[in-house]
Amino acid sequence: MGRFWDKYTGTRYPGSEVMPLPSTHLRTALLALNGPDVPFVVRDARSAEKADLVAEWRIREPTWQTFFVRNGLDRQFRIRMRLVPQKREVRTLDEQWEVTWVGTTPKVATSGAYGRGPMTTVSKRWTSEQGPDGRRRRIQAFGFDSREMKNPLRDTVLGAGWIWRGVVFRL
Template sequence: MGLFDKLTGTKHPSEDVAPRSTDDVRAALLGLNGPDVPYAVRNGIPSEGADLVAELRMRDPAWRTFFARTQVTRTLKIRMRLVPATHEVRALDEQWEVTWVGDTPRLARSREYGRGQVTMVSRDWTVERGADGRPQMTEVSHFDPAEMKAPLRDAVLGAGWTWRGVVFKL
């Protein structure tokens, strides 16, 4: 593993794991979907330039109240391209800052946008006076891209493929 691999989050599988077929890798990634995970993995569309896309379920009615209650301020989309010739999944992250507007909170994207490899954990805090009158910090929201990336990366590595973080283009 080189320095650039470390910077991009590229991970290689164990040498004792034989690479499986493209269909197996696709099935493993799509198999991560479930009602208890806050993200969804789906087939990409041609305009996205990706074979698979994983994104937070911020617009899903079942998860909207969770994201609104935790006041998530960022959303993440991971575009993945499967490269069978080299047994790797090339992954590009896209992150937006979001705001919640209206009486019934709805998602509105702001102007802040990032692309490449998102690794920064975001936490928002409030300071209030406690019962004893002393200031108390309370975490309002928490966003950690690893909570979404780790299962994706582990599924790819488990299939004997390389997870290649991409900074510029798939």
């Protein structure tokens, strides 16, 4: 079940030619991914999160509004990472929360969902508008793809010579 389980959890191994870096260097490299042009943040984990580092992306999708009702979706996508220096691996756990809001002031949550484990989340919202040629066309108004956060994290870990190991139940 090894290869199947690795594929399911998204576990990746570094190339054999890559020399493993110390855990302090890897931690610094992961924290260095932060920046003004990056749509997520990598930070030190709080003690309740049971991890070493956390990467999170909070998404507020655009809302639509009728006369008195405003609808929207709040979503949080987070990757908890635990560094295991003895095995030169980073154990990761993906988590996602979604809350749909409907109502006027104050807002009322109509539904909520929580998921954890290996996941790829893609969310897009489109609008239509009139183009320069006078025809209606679809324009992407909002887009979120969890791979935009996971790929740089995973590439940094693999570039440091460590294993990126997805877990399902606990870190």
